Amino acid sequence: MIKPEIPKNESVRLKALKNLGIVDSKAEKEFDDLASLAAYICDVPIALISFLEEERQWFKSTIGINFCDTTREVSFCAHAINQPQELMIVEDARKDPRFAKNPLTLSTEQPVIFYAGMPLTDKNGNSLGTLCVIDHQPRILNDRQKIALKTITNQVINLLEIRSKNNNLKAIEKELRLRNELLKDFAGVVSHDMKMPLTNMIITADILKEKYSNQLDDKGKEYLQYMKQSSFSLSDYISKILTYYESDKLSDQKHNESFDIHHLLEEIVDLFNIQEDCDINFPDENIELNCNRVALEQILLNLIGNSLKYNDKKKIEISINCHQDDSFYYFTVTDNGMGIPENKQKEIFKLFSTVTQLDRNGNKGNGIGLSTVKKLIMNLGGDIEVNSNVGEKTSFSFSIKKSNE
Structure with a gap:
């Protein structure tokens, strides 16, 4: 051998x-x-x-x-x-x-x-x-x-x-999952640790304005108001980041429950405390839903909130439609707002991607809300698309898979 x-x-x-x-x-x-x-x-x-x-x-x-x-x-x-x-x-x-x-x-x-x-x-x-x-x-x-x-x-x-x-x-997926979990933990810690100082800044601004009002000129009052508004904006930004990274837990099917669409929309509209001239039209049929109520509420809060913020008309008009088949619930939120340029419509669902325009109050978005919306919808087995004409309207259509239970 x-x-x-x-x-x-x-x-x-x-x-x-x-x-x-x-x-x-x-x-x-x-x-x-x-x-x-x-x-x-x-x-x-x-x-x-x-x-x-x-x-x-x-x-x-x-x-x-x-x-x-x-x-x-x-x-x-x-x-x-x-x-x-x-x-x-x-x-x-x-x-x-x-x-x-x-x-x-x-x-x-x-x-x-x-x-x-x-x-x-x-x-x-x-x-x-x-x-x-x-x-x-x-x-x-x-x-x-x-x-x-x-x-x-x-x-x-x-x-x-x-x-x-x-x-x-x-191996890459495992590494990404690990990093994502670490990022979620980091986002949670940072959010918690930053919320309290921001709240203190807001309260301090109000105290200074109230206590030293007679000693401050208009510019000083303007600076205090700017500090307060900036603190609110940063606090809102942190909250949205935390919501984005917690969206996987938010869309868990274990949270499914039965409710009707009109009641959910009434609660959402009340949260906005709308002061502008605004008509919000609910679906013609009050459909009984069985799905993740918390996740759907978060989705609609973002979409309706955007319809209110990104609207340059004297009278805001928002229409919400809902229908179903054997497998899915289908929703559409349409407004008469500023619209989204065609070259931006594919980008708006990416995290931190923003349309360059300012909202109704002159503020710029942070690009977190719509990415959270899409992530929630995908986790719920559905999809979302946008159809918009600049200066005329924007319509978001999305689906949610029905519970197997």
Whole structure:
């Protein structure tokens, strides 16, 4: 028996194999199917997908045998990987000086007499293992079988690449989830820690204005008012960031309940304490809903709030429609406001993305509200779209998937 040579790029090859993360992984049907196909086409009882570690040969797929590894020094595949682009064929191992005294050839139960192995070579030229077929008697492969074995090997390599990409995506997703959780915790801590100082600033501004009113000129009073307004704006900004990062919990289906749309809208409108000349039209039909009330309330608060803020008409007109089918509730909030430029309509749902215009009171938005709205709606199994004409109207249409309960 002649022991297999060690590839010149062995250290790099072993690193590539380790990075692939396939050794000792669970069986996967896709790999087993390809090994079965190779055995069928070559008309042999055994087909293997093997990978060569430093001292061990491990089988990802085993057709026709019931063990999962061997030592590398007796491995036929360890010889095959030294010819990365070639199909290695041993028609009768008993007549080949490399394998004549190999324990696998001399086995009395399942002797390896015929062997054909095609290296699994990655895009960097590393032969990680083989797709091989084995018989207990001498055999010759015809040209079609050789071509088929090479073709199936290419499919195994494609599977390995897809598997690697999926594993990388899973690792990235896990990292992003961890970072998102840390960001949520950070947002919560910052929000809590900043709220109290901001509240103190607002109260202090009112005290100074009241106590020293006679000693302050108009400019001083203006500065105090500016400080108070800025504190309110920052407080609102912090609250919206916190709402955005808590939206996953907010849209949990465990919070589903039954309620009617008119009652919900009445409560929302009362919260705004609208002083402007405004008509808000409710849906013609008072539909009974069964969904996440808290999340839907947050969505409508944002959309109706925007209809009030981003409106330059003397009389604000807002219409809310609602209908349903077997699977979804559908809502539309339409106003006669400023409108959204067409080139901004795809951007408005991105976090911190804002339309350049100021609202009714001369303030600029922070780009959090609509991103929160979309996140809530997506978590509720729905979608949202906008249709708007500048200076005329804006209409937000969204859906929410019905509860399965």
